[in-house]
Amino acid sequence: MKRIAQWLAGAAVLLSAVTAKAEPVTLEIWTIDRTDQYIYLLKDEFEKAHPDIKLNLKTIQFRDMVNDLARAAATGEGPDVTYIDNPEVALFASRGLLLDLTPMIAESKIVKKEDIFPGPLASVTWDGKIYGLPRGANTIALYYNADMFKAGGLDPDKPPRTWDELYEAAKKLNDPAKNVYGLAFSAVATEEGTFQFLPWLQMTGGDYNKVDTEGGVKVLEFWGKLIDEKLASSDSLVRGQYESTGTFNAGNAAMAISGPWEMPRMAKEAKFEYRAAMLPIPQEGAPRASALGEGDNVILANSKHPKEAFILLEWLHSKMPEVWNRFGFLPAAKVQVDKPQWPEIYAVFEESMKYARNRGPHPEWPKISKAIYTAIQSSLTHQSDPKTALGVAQKQIDGVLGR
Incomplete structure (x- = not known):
């Protein structure tokens, strides 16, 4: 009887160990994705490939991510893995809030540091260490309604190349009677506004650390002219890029400035021939610029499951050849994109990436962007003139940069 009891006790311990081993790890994931985007669409595939890891997803609004993450990190209640917009990596890494992935990447058979393009790699690097893996990359270009171009007597094979040509096209295609604006863009008071503005500034010789320039004034004067003449909606001041491009998809804007992430939705919503062109330059011969966008997958330093979290990051990185066709991201690493959808538009954004510039990096980027x-x-609402508005911004930026 004693032996039977011992055997039963041993079996119970063994069964308990097997049960404990079979219990999957649950990773808490924060994302800016909607339920029809990226991580939500990949969740089931990942869990099928890794049945011992489950993903619990939570969507945070893009504009709230930095503040919500900061609060969560301070209380120890943050996620294991989160999305961070690429200029914010320096902010969190410099404060010790992100896990250094450098040793994990060095041992990885999936992630090769040398295959990640320089811009995206720089966006996840701080003080010589790597703190994230890019989900993909993006930039901005000019979408235009080819049907409206034809109806308006414009050649869709010759989209606007300069700011003057953009203005003339917007003016010609503007049709208040049909609730159609010439151009849609975002000047919203968030990072998205900065993201759209910087390439225009950079094409005139300025940058994030030098905004009070003659070129910067010309950009704000041009944007103000579009809004004041109602060639672009005054809602440009409150709409993000997603909402702004939605007006283009609905046929309420003849052109729109946005990125490749719009393509999956545009393919479903737009009932017309849409094309894309490089972002117009100030005048012929001027240098090109575009913004380096898309975010990074990072692991918080206090994650209780760093091993499993990195398995997720590796797996997501392995999907890089698919991100264009599925999500409208440009690959952030040297991969082969087989049979890209919307090949003409893909070619435009691929070319635009040659001119895409990082925002920062700087550990106080949110202050600079604000x-x-x-x-x-301030300028577009006529609270101050462009020169004054940019002068105030420059003093604030100089203070952040310690100049």
Whole structure:
């Protein structure tokens, strides 16, 4: 009887160990994705490939991610893995809030540091260490309604190349009677406004650390002219890029400035021939610029499951050849994109990436960005003139940069 009891006790311990081993790890994931985007669409595939890891997803609004993450990190209640917009990596890494992935990447058979393009790699690097893996990359270009171009007597094979040509096209295609604006863009008081503004500034010789330039004034004067003449909606000041491009998809804007992430939705919503062109330059011969966008997958330093979290990051990185066709991201690494959908538009964004520039990086990027988008808002709402607005922003930026 004693032996039977011992055997039963041993079996119970063994069964308990097997049960404990079979219990899957649950990773808490924060994302800016909607339920029809990226991580939500990949969740089931990942869990099928890794049945011992489950993903619990939570959507955070893009504009709230930085503040929500900061609060969560302070209380120890943050996620294991989260999305961070690429200029914010320096902010969190410099404060010790992100896990250094450098040793994991060095041992990885999936992630090769040398295959990640320089811009995206720089966006996840701080103080010589790597703190994230890019989901993909993006930039901005000019979408236009080819049907409206034809109806308006414009050649869809010759989209606007300069700011003057963009203005003339917007003016010609503007049709208040049909609730159609010539152009849709975003000058919202968030990072998205800064993201759209910086390429225009950079094409005139300025940058995030030098905004009070003659070129910067010309950009705000041009944007103000579009809004004041109602060639672009005054809602440009409050709409993000997603909402702004939605007006283009609905046929309420003849052109729109946005990125490749719009393609899956545009393919479903737009009932017309849409094309894309490089972002117009100030004048012929001027340098090109575009914004380096898309975010990064990072692991918080206090994650209780760093091993499983990195398995997720590796797996997501392995999907890089698919991100264009599925999500409208450009690959952030050297991969082969087989039979890209919308090949002409893919070619435009691929070319645009040659001119895409990082925002920062700087550990106080949110303060720099706020100074910029506040100046944009101040100018476009006529609270101050462009020169004054940019001068105020420059003083704030100089203070952040310690100059």
